[in-house]
Amino acid sequence: MTDQRITRRGALIGAGAIAAWATSPARALLAAADRAPVQPAVDALIGRMTLEEKAGQLTLNAAAWSGGVATQLNPPSQGGGFDQQIADAVAGRLTGVFNGNGAEMARRMQAAVMKSSRLKIPLLFAADVIHGHRTIFPVPVGEAASFDPDLARRTARVAALEGAAAGIDWTFFPMVDIARDQRWGRTMEGAGEDVLLGQMFAAARVRGFQGDSIAATDSMMACVKHFAAYGAAESGLDYNPVDISDRTLREVYLPPYKAGFDAGAGSAMASFNEINGIPSHGNPWLLKTLLRDQWHFEGFVVGDYTGDEEMIAAGFAKDGRDAARIAFLAGVDMAMQSNLYMLHLPGLVRDGTVSQELLDRSVRRVLAAKHQLGLFDDPFRRIDPRREKARSRTRTSLALSREAGRKSIVLLKNEGDILPLRRDARVAIIGPFASGQHDLNGPWVVYGDNVQAVDLATGVRAVVGNGRVTVAPGSGVEEPLAGGIEAAVAAAQAADVVLLAIGESEGMSGEAQSRTDIVVPAPQMALAEAVAATGKPVVVVLKNGRALALQGAVRDAPAVLVTWFLGSESGHAIADVLFGAYSPSGRLPISFPYESGQEPYHYDHKPTGRPAPAGPREPYKNQWRTVLNAALYPFGHGLTYGKVRYADLRLGTGSLPWAGSLEVAASVTNTGTRACEELVQLYIHDRVASITRPVRELKAFRKVALAPGETQSVRFTLTREQLQFIGSDLQPTVEPGDFDLWIAPSAQAEGVTGRFQLLAA
Known part of the structure; x- marks a missing residue:
């Protein structure tokens, strides 16, 4: 149950501020939606505002009072400290701040504005709540490996519950960029390489954060980002240009954004990249023609961190005033961190460069969002230090973190059924991620603390006891450790099985962490080779925020688990899978290549006129000198403890009527001795079309629980709409003809395959 009234708690927190608010112009004009239509009330308030106050409502800056992590991620650049920021807010020069230091910070700022500002328009508090607030969940690409959008909705609900209690009204999430180049560090923030999966997770996360009512005290406004096509940055290099065809943009990159907006997201964030020569912060086709006119988006658009100002360095604007003009006229309603709107919009309106009407329209969008969030009804509705503490890291939230963690783990390989492990095994945990409160939560965590997270050694000891576990780091993440390999080899020789905890650190993944060679670092590879040489069974436990090109002893290990960055309950979740308390059910949302040089790589690539043969290599075919045009571990791959x-x-009839449907089905049987959950995937290929089509496209999937020896019939229903593609006129189309179909366990597996025909109308 949520409290949407001005409470005694709010009155006490605000002290004299509530009394001032109750008689303010903003309160009188925007009391409640059920007493007057929102737009006339907002317009009446706008009519009382100066140009500077209007520009202030379009200005968002990093909180001057933040925390260590927040300061590192988004350092305040305006100077003056917290007292100056309060003064700016009271003077109407700020619409709000982001990544602040919890409810107490928000209380002080909101109380000052409610008591002393002229119009007493509530501040908006925002934050990067990417995969959890205090309770941390798997990084988003890891969570996408669950292929369970409802899990993402549930984790977003908990993040909203915790974050809203800390005074946060608005989160800069979900990130819905399709990531097809694993060199790109921000792969970890999205749902991977597939369009359908991206759409489903975008919608689920928006619904999770916004809940049944965006005004509720356990909900936050979502922000779909980064608009648009940021994941297609050239060379996988952060902030790089994007140069793609209009068809690829519409068919691959835009659908997840549209899904997020259709789910009701209240805001959008412009992307750092340019598209075909035009920066997104200055692209009126993107932000107005497409987003507003064609998609009918009614929320507001916020720029990314100094994204408007960066058009100067990109050679698209000559100075700050020009950048503010370009961004505003292109459709960026709110500037983040640059302060350019506060500095230049009033003058641009006064000299006629920007019309008063356009300025009022952007202010109207921001005020409407504050109204929808319930801030005009109770400015302190989400600000409650006692509630902040009570909602933080509850048993229920931590249990969900553990559930999400184990559902995100992907078992790539399990030769000889080395997993699950026996509980009486002597275990050597070797590698830089074997133990210690570091690199557990993952990148882009503003408020969580690794000190509170469960490491691998703790999780394993909870199962087998202290006496059966030996820990040896062996090496650093990117540097050797003196005597490390020798100690690790000794630990391995004394154990029954080795858990090799290797991969990427938090600092190797995320924003501005593009990599040219997506491999396990050399010092860790040397450790892996030495441990493998002992002959002991090795289970590789990978920590990663992107797909990796596995090599040598890591690739050849009998068992390999992809464990991403799993958050608060990392060690327990991994131990659940290692010892069979949970049969792995995750599947890869991104393809693991044979070699880094294959990037960008994605399963749904186009065919060519010279496809590589399935058998022996032939010259002059679509292949690299050293590897096939395929993945080592493809999208959708993942094993269970069943068979x-x-x-x-x-x-059915083999024919799909133009206005009808076709039911397809296959039988899946668990021939193993352990129960499992299988992800059954449906792929199609349009054999002949006016626009060449991918070799496979995922169209549906279902999870089925299978007891040992159990068979289930898994059914899917296909319709004409699922076969659409972007035609030569850049509009959705579909053509009668023959289609290949697979019901299979991955994008490269045969499973069972056949062919059907789409009939003409």
């Missing part, structure tokens, strides 16, 4: 067999494909 699943696909059989008995059923295609």
